[in-house]
Amino acid sequence: MVMTNYNAPAELYPGRNHKAGRASRYQRFPSLAEAVQYTMEELPQSLQPSSLLEADEMRYDGAAIRSLYFSEDYPLRRAIVGPTTQGKCS
Secondary structure, three states, X not given: OOOOOOOOOEEEEOOOOOOOOOOOOOEEEOOHHHHHHHHHHOOOOXXXXXXXEEEOOEEXXXXXXXXXXXXXXXXXXXXXXXXXXXXXXX
16 A cells, blocks of 8 residues: 655646636645645635646546545645535435
8 A cells, every 4th residue: 555645745737617717727835735735625616626636756636636635644634524425315
């Protein structure tokens, strides 16, 4: 099992939403943890699924970014309590 290095510098390539008036831009972050936090907490939800993070020669798509954010290993405080189950009942 490969451990995720949340301290590695990261680059964010935001997804595209042609309906949104303002496009997000490529950004660099000092750590993968900060990039994941920004993507989940600041980026519009419509852009999250098509966004891409790159750190330590690894690429993370929208679903992987979400998994990193809700992982037990995630080192930062989360503003979002838990993964939502959109349209599903438990």
